Amino acid sequence: MLQEHNCSIVRSDHFTDKTCWMLFLRICFTGATTEVHRDLHKALQVQAKKFQMHYMLEQAEQRKNIAILVSRNSHCLYDLLIRHKQGELKANISIVLSNHPELRDIADFFGIPFRCIAQPDGSEQDKKRRMEDILEDAYREFNLDLFVLARYMQILSDDFCQRHSDHTINIHHSFLPAFIGGRAYHKAFERGVKVIGATAHYTTASLDDGPIIEQDVRRISHSDSVKDMVREGRDLERVVLARAVRWHLENRVIIHENKTIVFI
Amino acid sequence: MLQEHNCSIVRSDHFTDKTCWMLFLRICFTGATTEVHRDLHKALQVQAKKFQMHYMLEQAEQRKNIAILVSRNSHCLYDLLIRHKQGELKANISIVLSNHPELRDIADFFGIPFRCIAQPDGSEQDKKRRMEDILEDAYREFNLDLFVLARYMQILSDDFCQRHSDHTINIHHSFLPAFIGGRAYHKAFERGVKVIGATAHYTTASLDDGPIIEQDVRRISHSDSVKDMVREGRDLERVVLARAVRWHLENRVIIHENKTIVFI
Amino acid sequence: MLQEHNCSIVRSDHFTDKTCWMLFLRICFTGATTEVHRDLHKALQVQAKKFQMHYMLEQAEQRKNIAILVSRNSHCLYDLLIRHKQGELKANISIVLSNHPELRDIADFFGIPFRCIAQPDGSEQDKKRRMEDILEDAYREFNLDLFVLARYMQILSDDFCQRHSDHTINIHHSFLPAFIGGRAYHKAFERGVKVIGATAHYTTASLDDGPIIEQDVRRISHSDSVKDMVREGRDLERVVLARAVRWHLENRVIIHENKTIVFI
Amino acid sequence: MLQEHNCSIVRSDHFTDKTCWMLFLRICFTGATTEVHRDLHKALQVQAKKFQMHYMLEQAEQRKNIAILVSRNSHCLYDLLIRHKQGELKANISIVLSNHPELRDIADFFGIPFRCIAQPDGSEQDKKRRMEDILEDAYREFNLDLFVLARYMQILSDDFCQRHSDHTINIHHSFLPAFIGGRAYHKAFERGVKVIGATAHYTTASLDDGPIIEQDVRRISHSDSVKDMVREGRDLERVVLARAVRWHLENRVIIHENKTIVFI
Structure with missing residues (x-):
């Protein structure tokens, strides 16, 4: 999904909590225009619903x-x-x-x-x-x-x-x-x-x-x-x-x- | 007392507990013969009684x-x-x-x-x-x-x-x-x-x-x-x-x- | 690639060295049969050549x-x-x-x-x-x-x-x-x-x-x-x-x- | 010396440097009037000369x-x-x-x-x-x-x-x-x-x-x-x-x- 939008991952972290088998991910990427950001939001909403997943999409430069x-x-x-x-x-x-x-x-x-x-x-x-x-x-x-x-x-x-x-x-x-x-x-x-x-x-x-x-x-x-x-x-x-x-x-x-x- | 017996202090530590104004001392010295050790014991006993003091006299090499x-x-x-x-x-x-x-x-x-x-x-x-x-x-x-x-x-x-x-x-x-x-x-x-x-x-x-x-x-x-x-x-x-x-x-x-x- | 083979990622780490813009990845996954392992090796070899990448594929249980x-x-x-x-x-x-x-x-x-x-x-x-x-x-x-x-x-x-x-x-x-x-x-x-x-x-x-x-x-x-x-x-x-x-x-x-x- | 002047030691530290057999002492005491302070200075000067000793006498409250x-x-x-x-x-x-x-x-x-x-x-x-x-x-x-x-x-x-x-x-x-x-x-x-x-x-x-x-x-x-x-x-x-x-x-x-x- 990020690849399609020409975004580059600069860092990602991953943790699987083995007591409840939940997965926690944090992905930092560059290259997202406002448009891309909006598209990602939409796509993530769909995925989140499908997989009973929570997500947060933030712009690092947003104080x-x-x-x-x-x-x-x-x-x-x-x-x-x-x-x-x-x-x-x-x-x-x-x-x-x-x-x-x-x-x-x-x-x-x-x-x-x-x-x-x-x-x-x-x-x-x-x-x-x-x-x-x-x-x-x-x-x-x-x-x-x-x-x-x-x-x-x-x-x-x-x-x-x-x-x-x-x-x-x-x-x-x-x-x-x-x-x-x-x-x-x-x-x-x-x-x-x-x-x-x-x-x-x-x-x-x-x-x-x-x-x-x-x-x-x-x-x-x-x-x-x-x-x-x-x-x-x-x-x-x-x-x-x-x-x-x-x-x-x-x-x-x-x-x-x-x-x-x-x-x- | 140690001086009289030709003992040398090699280390001493001192702590005053200000919550109860009790003084804690640890003195390490060398040069005490068995005789000196016995004399010190006697002298400390007298002092301890006089000043309501506890003391312990140990030989470091005693395992x-x-x-x-x-x-x-x-x-x-x-x-x-x-x-x-x-x-x-x-x-x-x-x-x-x-x-x-x-x-x-x-x-x-x-x-x-x-x-x-x-x-x-x-x-x-x-x-x-x-x-x-x-x-x-x-x-x-x-x-x-x-x-x-x-x-x-x-x-x-x-x-x-x-x-x-x-x-x-x-x-x-x-x-x-x-x-x-x-x-x-x-x-x-x-x-x-x-x-x-x-x-x-x-x-x-x-x-x-x-x-x-x-x-x-x-x-x-x-x-x-x-x-x-x-x-x-x-x-x-x-x-x-x-x-x-x-x-x-x-x-x-x-x-x-x-x-x-x-x-x- | 891992998804196709029914492997599950249990942990992944990622580091981008910004002094040379090289990317370092470590991915731990479960579910790889010997066959899958061999297929992954082949696929990674191709990718490694294409992207001038080094890789190592190890079995965690291999002492x-x-x-x-x-x-x-x-x-x-x-x-x-x-x-x-x-x-x-x-x-x-x-x-x-x-x-x-x-x-x-x-x-x-x-x-x-x-x-x-x-x-x-x-x-x-x-x-x-x-x-x-x-x-x-x-x-x-x-x-x-x-x-x-x-x-x-x-x-x-x-x-x-x-x-x-x-x-x-x-x-x-x-x-x-x-x-x-x-x-x-x-x-x-x-x-x-x-x-x-x-x-x-x-x-x-x-x-x-x-x-x-x-x-x-x-x-x-x-x-x-x-x-x-x-x-x-x-x-x-x-x-x-x-x-x-x-x-x-x-x-x-x-x-x-x-x-x-x-x-x- | 301190005892004679009615001073109380509240803390003392002691270190013997065994590489050169020099003794380092720090003694904190209370109860010294200006007069006592002056007397101690004099007495220490004599002792220091006698034993090739260095000393420093400071008033803790002196900023x-x-x-x-x-x-x-x-x-x-x-x-x-x-x-x-x-x-x-x-x-x-x-x-x-x-x-x-x-x-x-x-x-x-x-x-x-x-x-x-x-x-x-x-x-x-x-x-x-x-x-x-x-x-x-x-x-x-x-x-x-x-x-x-x-x-x-x-x-x-x-x-x-x-x-x-x-x-x-x-x-x-x-x-x-x-x-x-x-x-x-x-x-x-x-x-x-x-x-x-x-x-x-x-x-x-x-x-x-x-x-x-x-x-x-x-x-x-x-x-x-x-x-x-x-x-x-x-x-x-x-x-x-x-x-x-x-x-x-x-x-x-x-x-x-x-x-x-x-x-x-």
Whole structure:
């Protein structure tokens, strides 16, 4: 099919999941005009129906629109904005959204709009609902493709997660499934582990239980305090989150049930 | 005190635990005759009483007696016996104890006595009790200093753990506290983690919850099956266990509550 | 072509080298009878000629014949024999060849023939020639597919390298291209590096300069002596060599000029 | 001595270099008033003379003055300024010096003075001399304790190196001693290595040959282009440089001949 249209495959990846005998393919090709693209879409639709297959056809040069959600911790925000400026992340960073005003200056410096979504009044549940309404508004306004939770520190509602699960990436400050929830470094310190980690995953309604995209770790010793772990952890978190976001933006990640296939 | 006896410090390590303001010291010195050793013991006893201090005075050249406990998996047994033969582990391996006869040939090849402790008859509890009686007998017979559970695959009784906790090292096939208990690689596969690990720890009555001595990890991907993880895990397990055993033998590990201080 | 013969692709890998615009493909498929295999060979020959393409068609279940070359260091030999016994390495280990008699017992224990190729008399050049003649004899006698230099400690002649370069794997005890040649850990110690490594590569006439298959490293510190490095290095060497050998046996490695493409 | 002055040791490290039988000690203590500090200085001077010993007595809370030297690459500059702002680096960043004007905005944003030292006219040697004169002026003006070459891309003169060797830290984009000099990622790509690295070291007159403080590596594969290596390398460089600078600022590094002792 690609051959007929004079397209050249520059890379292809293939994975057969032997637990369910499903086949996952990622094919990168060049030479597709808009017309070819439309024809391929049609042809794939037919094939997909015939073989009970899912497909996605994307143009690599088409930049995704992303929103970065933060609270008060700046390290992941800095990191993503710097990488974006250096051309590592092929995306439009449409907006930075935060439940605190502190990081506005950073967004300003990099020329990215910043919106504080803090809700001063109301019950916790009410405030959460109104904050998520703002997220939903931004989603429509900027035609967002991806939410990046760059140490956002808020648990999203089940409703929100269900709607946005496959395009919301969170960074958790432990090697999941160890140390789910808050105060992960404190828990690691108390358990006396010799390795700390960070995990980037898609968010689901079940806390810290979504499909894992990337994890990395660092050795620590008895002499490392919680403060030392937090410092080392910052290095882990930013690298792990950035990789996950980059792979997502480059359409390298396929979610299948509660796991990911990542064609690096 | 050491100076008076013409001893030279060749290494010292020092750690202040700021959560409880306890001080941990390890001092290596040369030049102590048997007489000096005895005098130091006396002097330390007095000091220890005065300052509510614990101390241990060991002779580095004094080899500890160890028993290796195995089941059917051979990789950790091979590894320990090879390292022992190459002079990496300064210890007498007094005996290999197993609840299965399969690994006898390996012990034979390395010239280490092998004892099968399998109990064909009786209730599970009864069999466990009798097996642990044999372990206790070996403990006395060989004047053992350390039990190494090299993939022993049996859960020890609370009684046994309480008596031997600070000189029984287990290797667990996950980065604890993730994936406690059996089938750790299966659980890792199901969770879709991107990193697998192994943990060496002192055994306590609470399963896989004892003080951690060493951990290490390896990256995996979506394409790794449970079988692949088991293979990669073998490399992790043997290295992590060997490090923990070596450090214990060299008196580098101090247990404090449910953690370890490891002076590497 | 595969479809016509009712073969199913279970995995495919693809790499386009953009420096020379060459395409490298590895396709694993099931369902090929002997007849299909023969037909595919014919068809591929025609295609290969037409497109100036190289191809290799192998049966995964066909075990390669390998010879392991050693000197006095046993750790890599043990490691390969244990992995072989555990089913990690799908190959026939036809013979262990050594310029020293010390490791015979190990080969015996694992039931692998051992041949000492030491030459007591003659000039160095003469001895080398005669030793390599024995290697050549073994190559024919056992229909060898691979020489594994498991710390062989002898430099092979240019002639030998040229004949066997693409099926001779060596393990070098540094992260090449640092510390080429002998005494690599001594050189690492003198330079004061904070990381040591090991490299598995195909041998070429130019010392330690052949295509690299795999490398790995470990952190060290100022307190590690050469002896400590040697000990840590053994762990690196055996893992790195085993991976390279396994990948070669599974036809995952393609040599292109002085580099490798490794489809892991 | 410390006991007499009511000082408490909170940490001590000890290393005996067995190649030269020299002893290296680092002792951290609390409770020293200015008077005690002065007394200790005097006492140590006497002892140092007596035992041919070198010593350094520093106040941990005394912040060192540092200058960051850059060219056009921003990643290490960003990283150091962010860490400084987050309190990871206990120092005064007195000035950013650059042979290009591009990074001025970054220094401005973080409120650090920026000085462009580019010399438009003159011979190469002449320009270098005048640039180094500006560095020397800054050294005196700000009472500098440390030059950090954060991808400065200029080779310093032998004279400059000799004067400032033990307080000038450079980040090199390879695991030294592999790939000395420029274009290290290109060289790594051409050699086909499977691991890339970065090295922080004190600068000496001999290019990339000074005492190594820290190194780290990352796995790469055949599919990584030079551009991919540069991207991955940025992550390595900034982490490795930041660790080396932090350790230097915390007086954890002792230079001995062409090596470092790092008490982490």
